[in-house]
Structures are given as structure tokens and as C-alpha cells.
């Protein structure tokens with residue numbers, strides 16, 4: 449299922465993130481793409497709010513992973529500065545992805561090979577003062593089934 453919304457303010461970008469966050473469950477992975485300054489962190493701030501995280505999300509650009517605790521553990525990863533996939537493996541990304549928390553990855557297109565097939569894709573288009581178009585691709589899984597234990601569909 450793919451949905452697309454236009455956000456004409458940072459608040460609207462965060463609100464779109466909040467709506468997605470409210471629907472996430474254990475083990476969900478969200479991969480964000482969009483150019484520098486598109487609004488990825490802004491979206492994650494809303495997403496964390498949707499998961500009942502009370503501390504504000506900040507960009508983990510320098511520490512690679514931020515951890516928040518809300519309704520579920522939230523791992524906020526930014527792979528912008530990573531040099532190689534092995535650096536991400538050393539960091540334990542696979543353990544995060546296989547765990548019961550929610551993992552949100554900024555610049556997910558830079559670690560495509562590590563993302564599970566079930567990854568929810570969020571692409572943000574637009575920059576600066578432009579309105580953003582936010583496209584959310586949840587793949588073939590109908591999340592309303594609540595069946596997250598089924599093996600990921602082959603695509």
C-alpha cells in the first residue's frame with residue numbers, strides 16, 4: 449500500500465510522521481529517503497511522538513543511533529556519515545533490525561542491502577521553503593491484519 453501526502457509546513461511533516469508512528473508495532477523498520485534538508489528528522493520527531501516518546505527526537509548525525517523509549521523502544525539511526533556497510537554491522541544494526549523495537553533509518557537508500565523486505569519506505573520530496581510530498585510505501589503487507597509474525601512476502 450502506498451500513500452502520498454503534501455505537507456506545507458514542518459508541523460505537517462511531523463504530523464505525517466506521528467500518524468505513521470501511532471500505527472507501528474514491534475520489529476517495524478522505517479527507511480527514510482530524501483535529499484539533505486528534506487525533513488527526515490522532522491518526520492522522525494513526529495513519528496516518535498506517535499509512539500508516545502516524551503523526549504524530543506534529535507538528529508543522530510554524529511552518534512549514528514539515538515535511543516528513545518515510548519510505547520516501544522525506538523532506535524533512530526542516521527547513516528549519512530557511515531563509510532561502509534560493515535561499519536553499520538559493527539554498530540549492531542542487524543540486532544536492532546531483528547529486535548522488538550521500532551527502527552527508523554535516515555538515508556536508508558545508503559544501506560539498502562541491510563534492510564529487511566518488510567521495511568516501510570518513506571520518501572520526502574522538496575526542500576527549503578517548498579511544500580514536501582511524503583510518500584509512504586508499506587509494501588504488500590496489510591498492517592491492519594496485525595499479523596507481523598508471518599514471513600515477509602517475496603517481492
Ligand SMILES: Nc1ncnc2c1ncn2[C@@H]1O[C@H](COP(=O)(O)OP(=O)(O)OP(=O)(O)O)[C@@H](O)[C@H]1O
Nearest residue numbers: 455456457458461483484485486487488489490580
Ligand atoms: N513541509 C515542510 N515545509 C517547509 N519546511 C519543512 C517542511 N518539513 C520540514 N521542513 C524544514 O526543513 C528543514 C530540514 O529538516 P530536517 O532537518 O528534518 O531534514 P533532514 O532531511 O533530516 O536533513 P538531513 O539530511 O540534514 O538529515 C527544517 O528546518 C524543517 O523544519
Ligand SMILES: [Mg+2]
Nearest residue numbers: 488489507554
Ligand atoms: Mg536529519
